[in-house]
Amino acid sequence: METQSNKKIFVVIPAFNEGSVIQSVIQEIQHSGYKNIIVIDDGSSDNTQIKAAEIIGKFSLRHKINRGKGGATKTGIEAAKLFEADIIVTVDGDGQHDPKDIQKIITPILENKCDVVLGTRLIDPRGMPWYKILANHFGNFVTWFLFGLWVTDSQSGFRAYSRHAAEVINTKADRYEYDSEVIREIYIYKLKFKEVPIAVRYTEYSMGKIHKQGLVNGIRTVYKMIWNLIS
């Protein structure tokens, strides 16, 4: 297992119908120096798992039924814990995140400065469409209002967790509200966290995906966040 200063680092990639790009995503991460990669095919109708397995073998997992990004991420984190990961990095499966930023994301945890590092697109939102910036600000406001913690990018999937954080964070959300629920867990368990600016790569491919966090999904996410609070 590859380690940095004796720490086992795992990269978890939840993926849904990313068969056309998943191999390049995995290879890019490997070229950045990270070999422990777990892909969770979240009930894709294409060959995402098979494509991933061609490179990472048994570390390509599959959900038989689609459970959502949150559900897939949680499965990946549980799998990484099985391998005694010290640091778990979550990355989107559509190539939106630059693997060169992984080092920035994990450094504060390697230096024992915090338990969770949140990659944020909004400190330097170059390349981000204006409506996504607006939607993110709204998401940040709702997250702060419901969960009591202000972060600059509550919806970013590019994050790193220490082993301790991975053990205590216990989310129930399966879909896009997962990202906000993690913020709540950070607040409840008083985990030390840090925000690190990350690059964002909006390609025609990633922008064209219908199941991404659009307006309808955004409204659904807010509804689920409120529902989980009152039920």
Added chain:
Amino acid sequence: MIYQGVSRYIKGKSSQTLLKVLVRIVVWGGMAFISLFPSFTTVLARIIGIEGNINAAILTGFLLIFLMLFKLLSLIEKLEQDISQVTRKESLQELTNSIKKTN
């Protein structure tokens, strides 16, 4: 409906709790009582503070429907979480099995 709930509870069926029996008695018993004594709705309206017994019945009906919807949505949410847990367990089991085969 009341008889069904009470007999299931007496037989000790795990799905039938005391709370569920009481809810059945209140809901169905209430409906039966109002059918037999419709003038009671006037008393109910006075207690709640609503003008007109029909309004009281309608409002109470809405409240009950809202509670039932809330319960249904909670159940659906619980089912979704259970499905996720089972799906996760299955995929992690496949992983541990493939690790054992390799070793």
